[in-house]
């Protein structure tokens with residue numbers, strides 16, 4: 224039992240490495256080792272905004288009275304600026320997912336990566352009025368060069384801890400639901416998708432699974448927060464519109 228608690232503690236600390244939340248979690252476990260952590264989780268959606276798919280996700284979140292974090296692709300923001308703004312206006316958080324969503328940012332020079340990062344930042348800021356400071360790398364591909372650019376630009380790197388594989392066209396809504404709910408723990412960051420970098424890619428199965436995932440987790444006592452709250456960090460550059 225103690226070994227498993229220590230294992231959970233170590234993995235949580237390494238996941239939230241260096242954050243205030245890691246200290247809070249460590250204190251929770253060390254002061255009273257059996258104290259139950261808060262059952263907070265964060266739902267995240269990548270690759271939007273994406274037309275009706277994003278609208279449908281927003282409607283579900285509104286009906287369920289919860290908020291999520293959307294990592295936006297700049298070229299989609301330029302195509303759907305009103306939907307990007309709607310995401311923010313409805314109380315959700317937006318983050319940077321690069322302008323062109325390439326697989327190869329982790330092999331690029333600092334300068335080439337930074338150009339794409341800033342291009343997305345400008346698209347998001349122009350459409351929504353907020354300057355994102357949360358970043359998720361496309362496909363989770365991250366390099367030390369990217370990390371130092373992100374630090375220079377004031378970004379917090381956000382990966383995920385639960386992947387229900389809704390990106391796969393082979394997964395049914397039930398498989399996405401099971402794959403997500405069965406792996407969720409307190410402080411999990413759940414990966415889902417409302418969009419894609421190409422056209423004609425409906426998120427039918429994700430959208431069918433989403434209300435079930437939310438209901439299952441609510442029934443298990445989970446509450447939903449945005450990533451900035453979960454990690455106790457800033458979602459946006461405050462007070463000004465940066466480069467805009």
Ligand SMILES: [Zn+2]
Pocket residue numbers: 269270320324360361362
């Ligand atoms: Zn992506």
